[in-house]
């Protein structure tokens with residue numbers, strides 16, 4: 001039997017929609033959300049109607065009928081840390097993803113949309129390799145304050161898919177390889193993939209690690225506390241400032257790497273300086289993660305949208321090539337990974353993971 005799948009992938013700057021017939025992409029399209037259209041939404045979930053309308057309009061334009069799908073698959077959401085695999089989206093999963101405890105990200109809207117469309121048209125809704133995984137080594141979980149535990153909230157789907165692709169391309173076994181993978185998009189996360197397990201990674205959503213296109217990354221904590229109590233911002237505004245309006249967006253007012261490159265080419269020293277700083281912070285994070293694996297690194301793998309940005313990639317290579325060979329896999333294959341994950345359970349090659357049982 002042929003399965004027709006609707007794939008939804010919500011990023012911070014875009015909504016990717018695709019239709020697959022089994023493992024063949026019939027079409028995949030990325031809807032870019034101009035910053036001026038989404039900057040006004042304080043909470044990501046406030047974009048629900050806006051993103052739903054964009055998806056439905058695109059499906060209509062493509063002549064797709066929702067009744068014709070066998071499954072809807074969305075990336076997400078920020079739930080309790082669980083093992084990798086394909087999960088049926090449940091009410092509990094949606095509630096956990098939207099409570100804010102495990103991070104906040106537009107992929108939570110994707111899960112809700114997949115679930116709601118699934119309920120309306122009686123189609124199962126799945127998610128694959130959720131962004132919150134439970135493989136962190138014991139030392140990595142400590143934050144420095146007992147009431148705050150570090151969790152892994154990151155682009156797990158693309159991390160794993162790209163790491164596996166690197167291993168296939170190089171004829172090595174993922175379960176035997178030590179890789180540093182840096183996913184570089186709206187958020188930047190750098191992870192230690194040690195023998196197939198992700199044992200440490202910066203939290204891409206919570207002011208941790210390098211600054212990124214729209215995230216602040218690590219901040220001097222004392223100054224941050226003063227800003228929180230300055231009376232200038234509410235709690236929600238501060239949360240959105242570090243995750244959604246920080247990093248490159250705060251410094252340069254854009255999250256578009258190509259736009260930043262144009263500014264650099266036209267002699268904009270500020271754009272050049274901020275870009276160099278972002279590359280510096282990514283390199284520093286890679287150095288730290290190299291220590292996590294005691295320097296035994298087979299390769300450093302750079303991936304996601306900023307992998308297309310040669311100027312930026314070269315700045316990182318200059319600093320980290322001494323650690324291990326650097327391989328660049330620009331873009332991500334999240335859409336295909338979502339489709340393949342759903343197919344594995346539809347074909348019964350793998351069991352459907354039960355989130356409600358795994359989570360407390």
Ligand SMILES: Nc1ncnc2c1ncn2[C@@H]1O[C@H](COP(=O)(O)OP(=O)(O)O)[C@@H](O)[C@H]1O
Pocket residue numbers: 011012013014184185186187213255256257258259261304305306308309310
């Ligand atoms: N050739 C390029 N040069 C510079 N930046 C690029 C290039 N291609 C893509 N980008 C940038 O990559 C970013 C998008 O990365 P992506 O991983 O898709 O982000 P997200 O999924 O978090 O929205 C955008 O800033 C885009 O401008």
Ligand SMILES: CCCC(=O)OP(=O)(O)O
Pocket residue numbers: 010011012077078103105107131153154155185186187188204205
């Ligand atoms: C919870 C998803 C992690 C993330 O930060 O994804 P994007 O960089 O695609 O926004």
